[in-house]
Amino acid sequence: MQAQESLGQQQTHYLQVVSPPDVFVLESGATLSPVTVAYEAYGEPNAGRDNAVLILHALTGSAHAAGRSGPEDRQPGWWDPLIGPGRAFDTNRYWVICSNILGSCYGTTGPASINPATGRPYAMTFPVVTVRDMVRLQRLFLEQLGVQRLLCVAGGSLGGMQALEWLVNFSDWLDAALVIACPAQLSAQGIAFNLVQRLAIMQDPAWQGGDYYPGPGPERGLALARMIGTITYKSDESWRFKFGRAFGEADPDGYYRFGSRFEVENYLHYQGRKLVQRFDANSYLYLTKAMDLHDIGRGYGSWQEALSGVESKVLVMGISSDILYPPYQQKEIVHALRRQGKEARYAELKSPFGHDAFLIEFGKMTPIIRSFLDEVERSRR
Amino acid sequence: MQAQESLGQQQTHYLQVVSPPDVFVLESGATLSPVTVAYEAYGEPNAGRDNAVLILHALTGSAHAAGRSGPEDRQPGWWDPLIGPGRAFDTNRYWVICSNILGSCYGTTGPASINPATGRPYAMTFPVVTVRDMVRLQRLFLEQLGVQRLLCVAGGSLGGMQALEWLVNFSDWLDAALVIACPAQLSAQGIAFNLVQRLAIMQDPAWQGGDYYPGPGPERGLALARMIGTITYKSDESWRFKFGRAFGEADPDGYYRFGSRFEVENYLHYQGRKLVQRFDANSYLYLTKAMDLHDIGRGYGSWQEALSGVESKVLVMGISSDILYPPYQQKEIVHALRRQGKEARYAELKSPFGHDAFLIEFGKMTPIIRSFLDEVERSRR
Numbered sequence: 134m135q136a137q138e139s140l141g142q143q144q145t146h147y148l149q150v151v152s153p154p155d156v157f158v159l160e161s162g163a164t165l166s167p168v169t170v171a172y173e174a175y176g177e178p179n180a181g182r183d184n185a186v187l188i189l190h191a192l193t194g195s196a197h198a199a200g201r202s203g204p205e206d207r208q209p210g211w212w213d214p215l216i217g218p219g220r221a222f223d224t225n226r227y228w229v230i231c232s233n234i235l236g237s238c239y240g241t242t243g244p245a246s247i248n249p250a251t252g253r254p255y256a257m258t259f260p261v262v263t264v265r266d267m268v269r270l271q272r273l274f275l276e277q278l279g280v281q282r283l284l285c286v287a288g289g290s291l292g293g294m295q296a297l298e299w300l301v302n303f304s305d306w307l308d309a310a311l312v313i314a315c316p317a318q319l320s321a322q323g324i325a326f327n328l329v330q331r332l333a334i335m336q337d338p339a340w341q342g343g344d345y346y347p348g349p350g351p352e353r354g355l356a357l358a359r360m361i362g363t364i365t366y367k368s369d370e371s372w373r374f375k376f377g378r379a380f381g382e383a384d385p386d387g388y389y390r391f392g393s394r395f396e397v398e399n400y401l402h403y404q405g406r407k408l409v410q411r412f413d414a415n416s417y418l419y420l421t422k423a424m425d426l427h428d429i430g431r432g433y434g435s436w437q438e439a440l441s442g443v444e445s446k447v448l449v450m451g452i453s454s455d456i457l458y459p460p461y462q463q464k465e466i467v468h469a470l471r472r473q474g475k476e477a478r479y480a481e482l483k484s485p486f487g488h489d490a491f492l493i494e495f496g497k498m499t500p501i502i503r504s505f506l507d508e509v510e511r512s513r514r
Numbered sequence: 515m516q517a518q519e520s521l522g523q524q525q526t527h528y529l530q531v532v533s534p535p536d537v538f539v540l541e542s543g544a545t546l547s548p549v550t551v552a553y554e555a556y557g558e559p560n561a562g563r564d565n566a567v568l569i570l571h572a573l574t575g576s577a578h579a580a581g582r583s584g585p586e587d588r589q590p591g592w593w594d595p596l597i598g599p600g601r602a603f604d605t606n607r608y609w610v611i612c613s614n615i616l617g618s619c620y621g622t623t624g625p626a627s628i629n630p631a632t633g634r635p636y637a638m639t640f641p642v643v644t645v646r647d648m649v650r651l652q653r654l655f656l657e658q659l660g661v662q663r664l665l666c667v668a669g670g671s672l673g674g675m676q677a678l679e680w681l682v683n684f685s686d687w688l689d690a691a692l693v694i695a696c697p698a699q700l701s702a703q704g705i706a707f708n709l710v711q712r713l714a715i716m717q718d719p720a721w722q723g724g725d726y727y728p729g730p731g732p733e734r735g736l737a738l739a740r741m742i743g744t745i746t747y748k749s750d751e752s753w754r755f756k757f758g759r760a761f762g763e764a765d766p767d768g769y770y771r772f773g774s775r776f777e778v779e780n781y782l783h784y785q786g787r788k789l790v791q792r793f794d795a796n797s798y799l800y801l802t803k804a805m806d807l808h809d810i811g812r813g814y815g816s817w818q819e820a821l822s823g824v825e826s827k828v829l830v831m832g833i834s835s836d837i838l839y840p841p842y843q844q845k846e847i848v849h850a851l852r853r854q855g856k857e858a859r860y861a862e863l864k865s866p867f868g869h870d871a872f873l874i875e876f877g878k879m880t881p882i883i884r885s886f887l888d889e890v891e892r893s894r895r
Contacts, residue, residue, distance in 0.1 A: 162770075319759070320750060320754060321776070324778050324779065325782055336714075354717065364703065364710065372701065373703070378700070378702065388807075389542030389543075389544070389641075391800075396702075
């Protein structure tokens with residue numbers, strides 16, 4: 134077992150990847166300019182500059198994947214236990230980069246950014262972006278950063294969707310991809326869950342058609358969206374284990390009050406409030422829409438055909454208790470790759486924690502990721 | 515195969531079960547008076563008056579379980595294919611009764627009823643009611659109707675919860691119970707799904723703290739609640755089969771518009787609108803709260819212990835693809851009954867339709883119900 138150290142304090146950097154008069158052309162044909170990308174980088178490029186790993190974040194994630202953003206930072210980055218010296222993404226060996234996705238609100242251009250044509254936030258005039266757009270911007274950003282090739286891309290959920298689009302569009306740039314807990318195309322059920330979350334936001338009068346800046350915006354709507362999302366990120370088993378039917382109030386006479394709460398309700402309210410403090414509602418709308426449009430087969434005969442150009446090694450990880458993107462959706466990606474003679478492997482994370490397991494089960498993920506990266510490096514020599 | 519005829523036109527009747535100065539005392543200790551029960555009855559009592567079957571409806575159901583309410587009625591009652599001459603609940607043999615539950619909005623006293631103390635609708639001053647309260651009222655109602663004993667109670671979802679409370683409280687009054695797709699106590703996940711539905715309603719400004727009568731009320735909030743509920747009533751498989759990723763608009767250029775819709779989104783909006791036209795938002799709040807409080811073990815050492823007095827035959831039916839109340843929840847009821855030496859049987863409805871299957875799979879349910887009722891009658895002779 135190698136020593137596992139934290140990365141310590143880390144800073145988010147900002148790179149203007151597209152500057153006027155250049156424009157970034159989206160899949161829809163719409164254009165954006167300027168486009169800024171927020172990112173963090175851990176470790177160093179090696180002499181051959183072939184040790185870069187791109188970490189891809191999920192819906193409400195940011196470039197801050199590891200370390201602490203400052204002395205006041207109470208929680209380290211979202212994949213911190215996987216990134217650092219001696220950790221799965223070993224910063225003694227790899228140059229680990231994570232950038233905030235297009236449409237988000239953590240420094241990369243999104244609906245809360247200023248539209249140069251009006252001098253005000255884009256809000257709902259922001260164009261619809263796709264997961265493919267996010268990945269194309271990442272490629273542009275990496276080139277400007279001096280990256281010429283990636284050892285691996287890795288991400289879960291919306292991050293996994295990005296990893297798949299990397300494979301479809303730029304496999305010649307990748308030695309490997311780690312795809313966790315995501316589908317090749319969003320299912321109807323996935324679209325349904327996103328729709329009700331968007332409606333929760335848009336039916337809040339404080340949303341004001343998206344023009345709530347610089348005000349707090351649709352706090353109750355965004356909180357409700359997060360609560361709905363949170364249900365899909367957990368599992369029946371994890372809810373039972375964590376809360377069961379525990380009553381959430383000190384006053385037992387409150388049991389028959391309409392407003393009384395079970396512990397699970399208190400927890401959901403807490404999760405809702407927490408997100409409201411840190412996330413932009415319009416970004417939530419655009420990113421869930423991007424997930425709805427997620428279909429690696431767009432522009433190909435089928436999603437399976439979209440994988441025909443894959444040259445990279447692929448590890449696809451499913452989570453046994455995932456109700457949002459169940460394991461069959463990851464297995465069918467592996468089957469499709471193998472049927473086309475590709476090097477693809479499936480690993481299942483046995484976990485009761487549901488979809489969220491990729492943000493929890495670091496102990497189980499570490500050896501799987503480590504041996505995958507070792508294998509990728511070995512086969513390259 | 516017996517002939518299967520429709521019951522034709524049916525009428526809902528209203529019985530004032532509790533009249534002042536009498537009061538109906540709820541589990542909470544709160545009282546209601548007067549209390550009216552809306553009901554329908556099909557078939558006739560036999561000479562021994564021992565052929566009554568009580569049908570128990572789910573969240574948004576009504577007493578109108580079979581036949582048409584009038585010549586203009588486009589859809590027959592919610593369990594029509596199971597009730598009628600020659601059908602599973604054979605009205606040539608059984609006196610089939612269905613009453614609207616306490617707290618609902620289809621004729622039985624609920625939050626939209628007039629509070630005699632104020633002359634205005636109860637709205638949120640309506641007391642919290644429980645599934646046990648619903649069942650105790652049904653018992654009172656049946657006695658007034660001249661029923662002295664039931665051959666069987668039968669229901670799915672919230673109807674199944676009522677069937678369980680019948681077993682716990684009045685098994686000596688029942689020859690049998692058919693319990694479909696429900697838990698012995700609502701799970702944390704079930705509470706979570708109900709919470710977000712209630713919030714969707716209560717965060718709609720048109721809800722006005724419940725005081726929206728006689729106005730239309732929180733239409734957008736109630737529609738959203740129904741949309742969330744609808745997702746839990748279906749299954750990933752049924753969504754895939756029915757809609758997949760079909761795009762819901764004629765204009766293919768609309769694909770990248772933020773407001774564009776997939777077919778599954780159109781369907782959910784349609785389901786939301788449909789419920790708004792026929793259901794009271796405050797009833798939705800009170801009935802989901804009653805479900806949250808559903809725990810047959812209340813007042814007993816455990817839910818298993820609550821079943822110790824069961825003398826009736828029990829058939830519990832689970833639905834293979836039910837994500838709301840998965841089959842393990844029905845199986846554990848059967849195991850608990852059997853461990854205590856009770857006559858309990860489990861039958862699984864193999865269906866891709868999810869929780870809703872008990873409102874869809876009539877062909878598969880009919881022989882199971884018919885043979886169960888035959889067996890109950892045989893063993894009684």
